[in-house]
Amino acid sequence: MTTTTAGVIFVLSLIGALVAVHRPFGDHLFRAVSGTRPSRLERGLYRLVGVNPVAEQSWGVYARSVLAFSAVSILFLYAFQRVQQHLWLSLGLPAVPPHGAWNTAVSFVTNTNWQSYSGESTMGHLVQMAGLAVQNFVSAAVGIAVAVALVRGFARSRTGELGNFWVDLTRIVLRILLPVAVLGGLALMIGGAVQNLSGGTEVSTLTGGTQTITGGPVASQEVIKELGTNGGGFYNVNSAHPFENPTSWTNWLEIFLILVIPFSLPRVFGRMVGQNRQGYAIAAVMAILALASVALTNVFELAGHGTVPQAVGAAMEGKEVRFDVSNSATFAAATTLTSTGAVNSFHDSFTSLGGMMTMLNMMLGEVAPGGVGSGLYGLLILAVITVFVAGLMVGRTPEYLGKKIGSREIRFASLYFLITPALVLVGTAAAFASGNNSTALNVGPHGLSEVLYAFTSASNNNGSAFAGITVNTTWWDTALGLCMLLGRFLPIIFVLALAGSLARQAPAPASEGTLPTHRPLFVGMVVGVTVVLVALTFLPALALGPLAEGL
Amino acid sequence: MRLPTWLAHHLAALRALLVFTVLLGLAYPLALVAVGRLPGLANRADGSLVRAGGTPVGSALIGQAFTDADGHPVPRYFQSRPSAAGDGYDPTATAASNLGPESVVDTIATDPAQSTPSLLTQVCARSRAVGELDGVDGRRPYCTADGVGAVLAVFRADGLTGRITRVVSVNQAAPATPFLSTYRGVPVVPAEPGVDYVAAGGIVTPIRGDAPAEPAVPADAVTASGSGLDPHISPAYAEIQVARVARERGADPTAIRRLVEQHTSGRSLGFLGEPAVNVLALNLALDERFPAR
Secondary structure, eight states, X not given: OOHHHHHHHXXXXXXXXXXXXXXXXXXXXXXXXXOOOOOHHHHHHHHHHTOOTTOOOOHHHHHHHHXXXXXXXXXXXXXXXXXXXXXXXXXXXXXXXXXXHHHHHHHHHTTOOXXXXXXXXXXOHHIIIIIIHHHHHHHHHHHHHHHHHHHHHHHOOSOOOOOOHHHHHHXXXXXXXXXXXXXXXXXXXXHTOOBSOOOOEEEEOTXXXXXXXXXXBXXXXXXXXXXXTOOOOSSTTGGGSTTTSOSHHHHHHHHHHHHHHHHHHHHHHHHHTTOHHXXXXXXXXXXXXXXXXXXXXXXXXXXXXXXXXXXXXXXXXXXXXXXXXXXXXXXXXXXXXXXXXXXXXXXXXXXXXXXXXXXXXXHTTSXXXXXXXXXXXXXXXXXXXXXXXXXXXXXXXXXXXXXXXXXXXXXXXXXXXXXXXXXXXXXXXXXXXXXXXXXXXXXXXXXXXXXXHHHHHHHXXXXXXXXXXXXXXXXXXXXXXXXXXXXXXXXXXXXXXXXXHHHHSOOOOOOTTOOOSSSHHHHHHHHHHHHXXXXXXXXXXXXXXIIHHHO | OOOOHHHHHHHHHHHHHHHHIIIIIIIHHHHHHHHTTSTTTHHHHTTOEEEETTEEEEETTXXXXXXXXXXXXXXXXXXXXXXXXXXXXXXXXXXXXXXXXXXXXXXXXXXXXXXXXXXXXHHHHHHHHHHHHHTSOOOOTTBOTTSSBOEEEEEEEEBTEEEEEEEEEEEEETTSOOSOSEETTEEEEEEOTTOOTTTXXXXXXXXXXXXXXXXXXXXXXXXXXXXXXXXXXXXXXXXXXXXXXXXXXXXXXXXXXXXXXXXXXXXXXXTBSOOEEEHHHXXXXXXXXXXXX
């Protein structure tokens, strides 16, 4: 079997698995977020937290709960890193410096998991498992909760109530994330992922050198890092590390874990609005964009254009033998199509066009299928914009799922869309204007790509890195921290405001003038609007970076 | 007394965070650590340590450098891939090179310690070294015979256009002889240390040369892995090392080749990943079966 054939079967098997699982898993998710009786454990948790589980919240209260939880999390995580040297399992590592601790705290709470530090030489085991990995769970749950609140906005009418954030958070963690994490963590341990509290074992190698075989609670963190589309690796080299991703089948499993929740959420959407076909239409948009991207990334990487890949004979720099070119390309596409940002190979050393695909994936706004929750709400915003654009073009009433898209709704949707491009382009320009681009390893177009990638990754809460850039300076830590913070919470506020506005409306009965939003025509239009909006926004920047280098 | 709402939110948030920290940050990972103590799983959870004569010599999942104290390859062992982790295969400093596909111009400083090779030159130098060690053709496209990137800076009269005024072989400093004597009729001169020919307006022009499109030294032998800890090499890279290892150990190459095959893993389930040779396991088996003379 050739490498290409094996790579194609690899992708097909992932598609098959996702198609098989998205329905039952989506139904399970649906049950978890719709109000069935709380379990005994859940009732206990509500009492401990001090919330009334039956009290519903307006969009404002829901948003304030999200913000309060995230603010407390950032402060806690910051303090945790600053005092780690006094804590159990610190492995003798010193306190994380203030700008690094701020950046990392924001990074993990915003589900970005951008890492300006090297895991094995910065973070003790306790900070990793009780600080960072906890945020891997709860920041993912926050994303799903916000998406569910938006869908409630479509599904409900004449009400100000969008659910209860604390209940959503608890149920998503306990019923979805934790059980899958336990099973997936065990599977990774069987594959060889490390799970202990050891500070490392020193061994004497065959030729008489010494090597420290590192330890740590890796498997438990690795699984939620993929499942929650977080991406922050236990080690510096992330999922390229044999202790995080030991074999070719764990590699397959990790890609599956990355994609399973984002591709199951459209099913939840369909069931919540009472029309499964609406969910299928959203899933179709995601699938079309994702397939095109996976295919192109593979084509570019396997073709291996560029001077060094031609000299080598394959784009093997920064890739592992056990994954080779194709499985690395597929992982790279999956991790940037979602908001994961884990890497099993180094995007900086990809071919120019292959590297551009990873950037383009993030610039799409991470909606195909996107991060857990954020992918669904991002795509629903794009659907709202599409309905509006279509309405303008043919003179139909802009409405989606029986809700009118008036000036208030379209204002929230437009603001949502504008935030990330503004952060990316202003941030990149600021880096060059202030001379901070000089920490990039490469110069010329590749240097621009590295800076552009960093801001794209931070503002979209992806967290993957082109990596050939030193970012643990005060300027970079601060600037990227701000991008992550604003790129996460401003969109969430607009999404919840939109949800509140939709929920208040009375349903408009479908008429002759209503555009059906479950047909292939609409799917094609959403794909088109997404691609056109992204192309108009980012093409000039891409032309100066990867396109200039690759053509 | 009733708390103001904004404070009540933050108190609930703090309590929620603490509850989840205990549940997800302590109970969950420690439960998995406990499961990892079970027999059958314990060795894997501890890093798949490999022992020789009772003492651990490494991990089945982590590559090693089979080099002497000066960093030279030990010829009786199969060699691993190049590594960017610390000084090579250092699990406490895992890293990839992060050099891009068009990293082709070396920085040649007046003080050689300040010079940094481009990725292309690293590839060319590794290819040449492996070729010499294993007695195969180390030539590659875009590489000079002396093992650096074959790259010219071409200066033209009007910047990007016009007649060619000067041509410099940017990765070859004097006294090296440029890999081409002339380029389009203009003599090629070697680079002077400390000069940035790209900033000076030279057009970077890699020269393909006449090396075979499929070099004898495989791709994984000349590139650093993502982790810097890659435990594997490709079967092709193992194959070109067989003759040397057999000679060093006074063994029959066919027997060595059979041992390589035994330590080659195919694709899982027939389609996942690529065939790969675990270098540490292979070298341990070699020491056992064919001790060096």
